[in-house]
Amino acid sequence: MKEIQNFNLSAFEYLIEKNPKIMVQSFLQEGRMCDAVENGLSESFNNIIKEARKKPIITMLEEIRLYVMERQFNLSMKGSAWPEFKPCPAITTLLNKLKKAQRYWQVLPTGLNQFETRNLVESYVVDLDKKTRSCRVWKLNGYGCVHSVATISFLNRDVGSYVDPMYIGAFYRNTYKYPMKGMNGSNMWPCTNYSPPLPPLRIKLPGRPKVNRRKDPSEKATRHTVSKVG
Known part of the structure; x- marks a missing residue:
């Protein structure tokens, strides 16, 4: 934060007002099995429903329901071939990267299943x-x-056996155990005595319709200009 303050005072003042538990990794709660501090999940979902958001409310919800239903089925089929008591492929890939980096760390035993890992001045x-x-x-x-992987490899043990059960294949399949059920179309919906909702009046505004996310006033608009020379 001191480095940010010296670099940009306004950015420092903006960040110092925020709750560090939602943006700083050292303040995150343990046991949640998630060390991410970005908002990539919401941004990916918003990108998927970009076209559906332009449609009326019922049509929009139907398209989102169909997307989620199909995605749940595809993910359940994807995990059906994974071993039950081994880490899923994404975690296995991360562990393989850590195995390549652990060769730079020295492991020193200090007690029963207690070790110290060193890399020059780091310990x-x-x-x-x-x-x-x-x-x-x-x-x-x-x-x-990398430190835990180096320690487990020092004992010639399986690194995958120390992964939390949250990441094994059995838990993954249990996540998508109950799929979304299909439903009949609007032609088979029961009739009611209420007046049917009418679509809003179509008002054609000048210019092209906006499809990008509306930015908050606090966000600085980045302007990118290119010279016409050449």
Whole structure:
């Protein structure tokens, strides 16, 4: 924060008013198996429903329902071939990257299943029984870090066996155990005594319709200009 203050005072004042529990990794709660501080999930979903948002409310909800129903089925089929008690492929890929980086760390035993990992001036304590590390990353993401992987590899043990059960194939399939059921079309919906909702009057505004997200007034608009020379 001191470096940000020296670089941009207005950015420092904006960030200092925010709750660090929602944006700083060192303040995140342990045991949630998520160390992400960005909003990529919401941005991806908003990008998927960009065309559906232009339509009337019922049509929009129907398109979102169809997308979610199909996605749940595809993800359930995707995980059906994974081993039940081994980490899913995405976590396995992350562990393989950590295995390549762990060769730069030295592991020194200090007690029963307690070790110290060193890399020049850096040093961290690892406890395999409690699955803890002095940098807290193992408790945040659930699959470990380069220091825990180096320690487990030092003992010639399987790194995948120390991954939290949240990431094994059985738990993944349990997430999509109950799929969304299909439903009949509007031609088979029961009739009611209420007046049917009419679409709003079509008002054609000048210019092209806006499809991009409306930015908050606090967001600075980035202007990008290119010279016509050449």
